[in-house]
Amino acid sequence: MTTEDIRTYDVIVIGAGPVGENVADRTTAAGLSTVVVERELVGGECSYWACEPSKALLRPVLLRADAQQIPGLDAALKAPLDTEAVLAHRDLMSSDWRDDGQVEWLRSAGIELLRGHGRLVGEREVAVETPDGGTVRLRARHAVAVCSGSRAALPALPGIEDLAPWTSREATSARRPPPRLVIAGAGVVGVEMATAWQALGSSVTLLARTDGLLPRMEPFAGELVTERLREAGAEVRFGVSVTAAERTPDGHVRVTLSDGGALTADEILFATGRAPRSEDVGLDAVGLLPGDWLATDDSLTVTAVPGDWLYAVGDVNGRALFTHQGKYQARVAGAVIAARARGDALDTGRWAPHSSTADTEAVPGVVFTDPEIATVGLTAAEAERTGRDVEVVDYELGYLAGALQYRPDYRGRARVLIDRDRQVVVGATFAGPGVAELLHSATVAVTGEVPVDRLWHAVPAFPTISEVWLRLLETRRDS
Template identity: 85%
Template structure:
């Protein structure tokens, strides 16, 4: 290979999604020359096929759901949504699937961008197959960070390829609502897309193999979401999945369920989990198994590769599959790479600068359904499984004055879990319209380990929904 095709940097980042961009931003700020390798659009899954387009679809849906219950709002708000306008808004929020703005930002902060498919090629080396068919060899003086994310995982259903199913990418980028949509999966993607497309005119059937929706959060959350989906017209079924399916010559999808029932749809969305984008990135060249999740320690260093040069950041490490959590990891990884490049000792104690403690202690998440679901830290089930002794405190959010101002028929619920030994909040769940904005206060309380007695002095403004914090403390005091 000619020397013109070999380029050396301090840091190589594979993947230019939000995670890779943040790693590169931090290492560049630390004075390390950095290149990002990207085979698709700079900005990644979140910008074009996940967070941004899905929330653009859901925002008009949720705003309308609240507005129809507020006195004095014009009756026209009860009319069906303007589908073309909603989809045009979705397109704008996805930058029309063009990454010019992302590329401009990458260049503006001094990061190099190399288009092409990057594969590890041994210790601190990456081979990039460029769009013109050429190959560029990259060498890293200090670190390689794998930030390739995850993809939709399809179930092992016979003939699934010929079925041409929707994945999350199809569900967020569709050009029109299907008349009949079957959604398979009870998790975040399944319930959010069922909420969006039902409101945009599809007849949605949601299939959950579990006994309820959103099985990773408190059960009352899934119950309220189920109730609203059914009120909106969706057919929600539990303890069932797809046994067989085929797409006919006229384009219909014919589905047989595990309980023997049969359905016909125009599209079927499988929202049944995620898999790492690691099957073709050269893991075998460094002793790892292609297609596996990449296990790391709290410094985001891949534990199975010696030498502290390989990092896995974001979804690909399977620590916490959220964009915001991946960006948090990126800040940690960038600081670790910078410290090691300077020969400094890492500070990896609990909540220390070089430790991703939040991945296990305080992972926040919002499900943008009607009603919203916001949670951080432990659930009751997780506390029981891990042997944590917790006190459970519940309060109906609809009893708070601020909630009634928000919506006269407000229905929602709040729960906090208090560690009995340390007397700090270790988990919180809020369900109801607008509760996503409550979540950061809970995240701060958990990550800062604020004593419960001190929370009495954090006075919520009246009349806001945040007053539920005071009501939770009063409920605990009076119980």
């Protein structure tokens, strides 16, 4: 007779990506015993198949694009990128897909790791199938946090299983550039991977169902990215989608398009959205539908499960699909779990410690294309759709001395949205080389609800691109 392996902790975390790690860090720091369950690599999607490898591919591309415009450097950069060196750097930044360092960090933080596939089996209970075929049953005194993330959502095309298409995972971990790459999708993954692989030697065709790239952002952002992709040699088509695709006997991909056209490529990347990794975490055991996004309130508590013990943090809740936003949620959830464990009342007001208000008010994001796109808060279209009364103020970044130092042919634009009643910034978009470093100032302005009159006294250094803040205020004053 064998004894069932039952272990009890204060907190159980399913998923050891950046979000799960941060939940566990916060609960452990609060004195709660915490175990993290992970079936793949500790560090999750971001470390191995998303943020880290994609930016390692893109950083050399963007640096070279900037340097090619600088007198004294331009002639030295006529040769193509050293693709092998870029891919080797990508491998280094992805830790060669080994998680030893991340595992050591968990240990140093006092967090226990259990390898295996965790599924909810009841209230505060998780069963873990371990790699050796065994089962460990975990019980939580206080909380279970589902931090299982998201996965690429593939279109429902006939025979897609046999096609073996690229998703974001293959696009960030490929060993060599495919000679011809078709990318279906006009969002962040699509445009970033088009930027990277075109520069690394692929002939890229980017297909967008919409009439522009980055359709959820200000239109000028997508227009600038389209212009630069075409200048780099990529083909960008609008108003077209993939209706069929098949892998030919010689290993190529034959693509049929909605406009009746056809393409032949070596690989096809579907960058057509994300789906929650919730199909196999035992949601049915607690009355939820497997495969759904896990709806939460601002404390990250799953609203459909009574008892305030189940949390969904990060991509799996669908609130804001960014690593940095998931880590923010993790800090909030950790504080909520610790407060409830102590019996403290929650403070869930707007911008309060136990509320993830930024998920709806001030989500920052950067698209690492040429040019970079940085956004936070509302766009003009979102403000109109939601009935917000805003002033829209634009400024051409190429007029700035700091921008011209960056690139003599600098092309870019800035836009801020100002709430007419409250006279605070509620949205900002920057499009241009190097604008990612402008984003945090905009995020502080939005979350801090800094009065526009006070921004006049935040003096930007000269000559920097940050001077755009002054120019935006002057434009508004003089309009």
